[in-house]
Amino acid sequence: MVEAYLRQSPLSQLALPSRAAEETGDAGVLMAERPFRRIVNLRGDPKSEAFQNAAKSVLGAELPLTPNSTTSPNTAAASKDASLLWLGPDEWWAISEDETPPLADKLRDALTGQHAAVTDVGEGYSCIAVSGPNAIDTLAKGCTLDFHDSVFAPGSCAQSDMAKAAVVFRRLEDETPSFEIYVRSSFAEYLWRWIEDAAGEYGVAVSA
């Protein structure tokens, strides 16, 4: 077992935990790093029944086939362990926080012999959580997508750009607008600073 203390998240240099506020007051935007997400990139043909079945057997849920939709843990149609994000007609992400289940290995085994690809990519991404009453205003500053409830409802996801970084947006099933922004780790510090600056006018706090 690898010593966990050896790990460093992409935003560790910002010392965010020391800035995390217990009381976030009337901040319009809350930000946090969600480090060490496990992300498995899954490619395959959704029209293949064998592929769908193999994926379901491991994930415990159907792969979402509606563009830019997700299935999350703890919802009726969902898998137990991972959130599933539709990224493209033949591409998904399975995101989990749990260290133990070697999801990628299980998927690889189940998909042996099929035209599919399973790749661990979580180490290459940072997850920045942005929430609060002005979260949508903040995201709108860096992305051309329409984040309004009627268009990007909770449970939606999308690949796009935020400022000058390519990202995956995911809207959580929360009452207050809550988003996760997955960005390649090398861009994380730039993007964090950019978002923090953009949210400045609404009051921004680092949440635990």
Added chain:
Amino acid sequence: MPARFRLTEGGRIDRSKPISFTFNGKVYQGFEGDTLASALLANGVHLVGRSFKYHRPRGIMSAGAEEANALIQVGEGARTDPNLRATQIELVDGLKASSQNCWPSVEFDVSIVNNLASRLIPSGFYYKTFMWPASLWMTYEKIIRNAAGLGKAPEGPDPDKYDKTFAHCDVLVTGAGPTGLAAALSAGRSGARVILSEQDATLGGSLLSEPDQQIDGQPALEWVAAARAELEGLDNVRILTRTQTYGYFDHNFIGLMENLTDHLKDKPANLPRHRLWKLRAKQVVIATGAIERPLVFSDNDRPGIMLASACRTYVNRYGVKPGSKAVVFTNNDGAYAAALDMHKAGIHIAAVVDLRAYAEGPLTEKARDAGLRILDGHAITATAGDKRVKAVQVTRLSDDGESAKAVGEHIECDLVAVSGGWNPTVHLHSQSRGKILFDEAHACFVPGDSAQASSTAGACNGSFGLGACLSEGYDAGLAAAKAAGIKSRKKGSAPQAEDRDFLPARWLWLVPGDKPLGHGGKHFVDVQNDVTAADLHLALREGYRSIEHVKRYTTTGMGTDQGKTSNVNAIAIVSQYFGCPIPDVGVTTFRPPYTPVTFGVFAGRDTGDLLDPARKTPMHALHEQAGAAFEDVGQWKRPWYFPHEGEDMHAAVNREVRACRDSLGVMDASTLGKIDIQGKDAAEFLNRVYTNAWLKLKVGSCRYGLMLGENGMVMDDGVTSRLGENHFLMTTTSGNAAPVLAHLEEYLQTEWPELEVYLTSVTEQFATVSIAGPNARKLLAELTDDIDLSADAFPFMTWRNGTVAGIPARVFRISFTGDLSYEINVPASYGAALWQAVMTTGEKYAITPYGTEAMHVLRAEKGFIIVGQDTDGSVTPIDLGMDWIVSKTKDFVGRRSLYRSDMDKPDRKQLVGLLTDSPDTVLPEGAQLVEKIESGPTMAMVGHVTSSYHSPNCERSIAMALIKGGRARMGQKLYSPQADGKVITCSVSDVVFYDKEGERTRG
């Protein structure tokens, strides 16, 4: 003490909140709710600037965005803005404003001689006079710009913050006058996502200046307040005040600029100054109203000569008397409203001069009833007064209006209120490529068919009565919501009001003067650019026909106001000259921005550190702590070299290079592009995209590959490893990862869709620590206990999985330095831990971190190319002497191009080494090489230096170069003439300078 021309009551100013400001260094008082213009007028200040070309005294002519005269410089130093319209500057305590384009002062401007010499500088003067000799144009231009300038640019970097945002809505209603409010109400009530934008600080538009209007039986401003309250209560409606809709672009993309803090004395630190809204609206309702048109008469530009509606606004909205004794000059009934309101406010109306042969209409009758003196069939044929109008000459017109009867009446006044009718503000409609039609009845251009998902309503649609504005606006809002796909939840009806037009009117485009046109007295058409009716006639006499050419030649309609008050008069005067209908002349293009936009909003927060992403590796902080100097490689920040105290770059690089050959060096190679390739056709895919063979590469082995573009030129190189039967890991150059992935995807998706291959970028999944040098194996042995490092078990160009420093790792035995080298890949989050472990364990070998510069020297010692440095998109593998890697038996991307006849030419540039005669001389990279030194600067060049360094291991300089027919020139002397006149002599050599047999690498 209230200012002299402030009314004791009325208006929408707050007399309990006085505001102090300075204009041209003098302190004045105004009230909250004032604009700079209204506050100046309240203080009796009319003269605010000098004109562009003739430096004639100019005053405030309007009360809105159309202001062409009162262009003001606001602020100081880095916080100064030029060319702001005094009529739109909200008064704020401490405001510092000044006139532009006058020296030494607005009261005494030495350039007024331009006015006296104006007969000598007609339109086109610059083109005609300053053309020859062309070489002097730069000098002329400086003088002209000095004499005819607008405001001054700020002197330092902008200290303010600017914001920009994307936005989306179902319906944008632009303009919050009666029309826009009605549209926003109906669209908002239907449930559509509405944005209502208004350039003014408050809602109401024209109603703010017409408090006597009634809507639905209540005073108009009460209706406005109720409408605002209702809209503010709707979650689906966003109101943007102080927001200029400046441009209408393709696909209903709208540009707006919001002003957030200019009007605040204490500007909240968290707020940006201005915000750019990049709005995508499903539907747009343009409700931008109309702008009053001036009349073109002799010397119509003196301070105190204003638009009639503006006078009305100053009286009613700002509680200001723009003068004490006014003459109203009109061609229509509507202007009598201004006469009546001014009369009511205590301004003496000396006369209403009406161009119409018989003055009639509902307002005219009211004026008659009020006892105002109406001189119909008359015209103002001359004006007097230098820094303020002091009298007008009023003369009876001939029946056809073409000339004035000889003797007129001299009427003293300090204010002339002018109305020539109204022009709908069709700018946004025109920008959207909507058609423009001519409305004969109102003699103005009105919107025709829309080209995009938009509609126009109210005065900007040529419907000038309040009742029509309200019903059109209401219907347009409802229709827009429906067109945006919103099913109306509520039924309602349009607000009702009296529907009174400004007609009847008489169109007399060029009012005759006392003297013939161009012989004393200037009939200004465009006051901002000092273009007169005589200038237009001159352009037409000189043969200009197209209105676009007339515009450019005379500059009418150009400048910051874009001809808001001048264009239609200019077009009409041209049409009259030709004797053709106005629509035949056409309109000039309406260009964004409607009013100028601050540069800062386009930059937004993408300035300074946030201008471009700085990509950092997991070990970046450690490099910073080690004092690394960084180099930009694409967006990456890579350590360039690690100077010790007192070391310059040269010394640091030499030390780093030596360490890699003598003991142990370490570098952060995390930035290398990495692409994961999976699928049963993965090997076949690689076989097609690389020049060499891949089918037989063993699992556990690595191979170097060259990738070509379709043109046969080298586009990338790197080592690819076989991780499994159907699984490869490709590396690319650091700056090229994304283009290579795109190149591969393109072939996969468009050329070979039958191949079962998936590509996934994993560049950032791994942190890569590269160790190099004779002690590399010893170091690694101390860090791993599950990888057999013996040369037999782990030979060059293979990879092994294992644990390094307790971290799961994949170790590649590959080398870019030409020395014994391992590239250790670990999950990115362990990169820093691995680096620290390697540094600590390596202490006994004097482990030396090295940067990109040392890496470049090391690989150049070995003759290894860097794509993009030793290649430039015109270099084939054959040119590089890399025939050995180009398969003759299989097809690959770029192969066919390699067999073009041009590729066989003996004089193609080929990669060779260069050794300078003097071993201490380092050739500059990019230096040209010749065979023979000529006396003059043109010499036949045979090639250029691509890489050049001092090599501490060779103890001399080394260089790589692309030389015509280079490989046939081994040993030949070449010369490199330098800019300083010196010549560097060198001879052509093999490109490998060090360890030619490669023993060190394989050891």
